Amino acid sequence: MLWFEREVVAALIDPRLDASTRQAVTDYVDRTLRSMPEHLRAGVAAESLLFGAWSRAQHLAGRLDRARLRTRVDRWRRSPFDPIRQYVRLLESLVLFAQHELAPRRVAAAS
Amino acid sequence: MTDAAGTGPPRPPARRPPFAAALAAVAVAAVVLRLAFVAVVDPQVPEIGDASAYRLLAVNLAEGAGYVRPFDELLLGVRRPTAEYPPLFPALLAIPSALGAESTHAHRVVLAFVGGGTVVLLGLLGRRIGGRRVGIVAAALGAAYPMLILPEATGMAEALYAPLVVVVLLAAQRAIARPSLPAFAALGAAAGAAALTRAEGLFLGAAVALACGVAARGGIAPARRVALVAAAAAVMVGCVAPWTIRNAVRLHAFVPVSTNYATLLDGANCDATYAGEQLGQWRETFSSHGDAARDLPQAQACFEGFDVADPAFDEAEAAAHHRDDGLAYARAHAGALPKVMAVRVARTFGVFAPRQQVDFESLEGRPRAWQMAGTVAFWVLAPLAGAGFVLARRRGAAVAPLVVTLAVVAAVAAATYGQQRFRIAAEPAVLVGAAVTLVAAARAGMAGPARPGR
Numbered sequence: 295m296l297w298f299e300r301e302v303v304a305a306l307i308d309p310r311l312d313a314s315t316r317q318a319v320t321d322y323v324d325r326t327l328r329s330m331p332e333h334l335r336a337g338v339a340a341e342s343l344l345f346g347a348w349s350r351a352q353h354l355a356g357r358l359d360r361a362r363l364r365t366r367v368d369r370w371r372r373s374p375f376d377p378i379r380q381y382v383r384l385l386e387s388l389v390l391f392a393q394h395e396l397a398p399r400r401v402a403a404a405s
Numbered sequence: 406m407t408d409a410a411g412t413g414p415p416r417p418p419a420r421r422p423p424f425a426a427a428l429a430a431v432a433v434a435a436v437v438l439r440l441a442f443v444a445v446v447d448p449q450v451p452e453i454g455d456a457s458a459y460r461l462l463a464v465n466l467a468e469g470a471g472y473v474r475p476f477d478e479l480l481l482g483v484r485r486p487t488a489e490y491p492p493l494f495p496a497l498l499a500i501p502s503a504l505g506a507e508s509t510h511a512h513r514v515v516l517a518f519v520g521g522g523t524v525v526l527l528g529l530l531g532r533r534i535g536g537r538r539v540g541i542v543a544a545a546l547g548a549a550y551p552m553l554i555l556p557e558a559t560g561m562a563e564a565l566y567a568p569l570v571v572v573v574l575l576a577a578q579r580a581i582a583r584p585s586l587p588a589f590a591a592l593g594a595a596a597g598a599a600a601l602t603r604a605e606g607l608f609l610g611a612a613v614a615l616a617c618g619v620a621a622r623g624g625i626a627p628a629r630r631v632a633l634v635a636a637a638a639a640v641m642v643g644c645v646a647p648w649t650i651r652n653a654v655r656l657h658a659f660v661p662v663s664t665n666y667a668t669l670l671d672g673a674n675c676d677a678t679y680a681g682e683q684l685g686q687w688r689e690t691f692s693s694h695g696d697a698a699r700d701l702p703q704a705q706a707c708f709e710g711f712d713v714a715d716p717a718f719d720e721a722e723a724a725a726h727h728r729d730d731g732l733a734y735a736r737a738h739a740g741a742l743p744k745v746m747a748v749r750v751a752r753t754f755g756v757f758a759p760r761q762q763v764d765f766e767s768l769e770g771r772p773r774a775w776q777m778a779g780t781v782a783f784w785v786l787a788p789l790a791g792a793g794f795v796l797a798r799r800r801g802a803a804v805a806p807l808v809v810t811l812a813v814v815a816a817v818a819a820a821t822y823g824q825q826r827f828r829i830a831a832e833p834a835v836l837v838g839a840a841v842t843l844v845a846a847a848r849a850g851m852a853g854p855a856r857p858g859r
Contacts, residue, residue: 296659324657332654339653343646346659
């Protein structure tokens, strides 16, 4: 998983989850992205590199933190450009699936 | 015009061959010289080294195996995607390989013709800077210059990087003379190709584009200059982007061009290269310590090699680990860095412990005597080039991009380690600058000494 994908995933994960569950969700998204067909992964990677380069520059300039990234991701959800909406939708769907599959299982295992 | 005594009939102007014919003759001579060099000198490159890696990468590409780590495939039979070397040079060698010419010798023959192309491009650049004679002299110097011949004869990426640098400089001349979006876009495309051959091409492209933006003629507004430089940078990034995306997909990491810089940083930042006789050089320890090198602290380990036998080996992760080791050592020894960096630059320009430097460089397969000949040739050409830049500048030529190549080479050497091979981006500028001086000296010699009263 690329730097920017990790940042977006961190912004999308439910903040109420504990650190180990957050890590499990991140690992799941990482594994899923790695196992994507390469021609599909290439498009996602291209978007991650494009958005990531700009965000990285803003991050280094102190103009982007995780809270602002969350706001930005919300804005991308409503973007008029379909590829941008789909980018967020892909990562969000993976995060939601992992949260609903992994979090209850981990809670059950802990109890 | 009269004869020497001033009494005879006018002498008809001497017939000179057209520029194209003269340049073609020099190029043919350059190819013949390179083929003879390969046949007679026959440099032997190490079986495990950069030149062998380029050949194996090319053969794997030609056979459809993809861009995989060459020695992992050769020694362990494991196919792992790689970005250790930029792709353009192996892609070039893959063409003859796909046609059946896949031996080291066959590749060197192909590269002899690439060298002929480099000589032609040098001639064109020289003509842009100082006229036809400068073009022909620059081409002739390039035809016989060991520092251009050796990378071609040993199958190194500099053989392709050199002509691409000249293309960048030609595009820069056009961009300065007639600043326009297409001219700067062409500059960016040439720089992108150079970056896909050697990663420092990114810095070279950015620096040359910036110099062109500043030096562009025609009284254009500052905002337009910024836009033109940005356009060149955008095209350069656009050229490199498909490779970066491929790296993201195959290595699951952000690798703009290559992971090789991590190896450089690791081997260049340790005790052995910060003091003593290897000051400013690069050092590996896997050949002396084997796997035990990986248990040593960075101060003693330098570059300890990759644990490729580990089934979980991940090139991008390993590169990040080596990079962090090298940078941590450099940060912890920041006080020594100015001296180390100065020596790295001096070694790259062949003026620090040249005999030892040549011995070190001959380990890559370049014959020692020829490497020394190239070093001495550079000592002769460099001052001539300095004078040539001044002369050309006075005549109104745009020499800023040429000078920038020297600055980029110095910066790259300071950040990595001392190696004359890294000077390749500046060699075209040196050859053209020297040609300007030689032509000016020849003209002054033909004009004869000034006589009192005339």
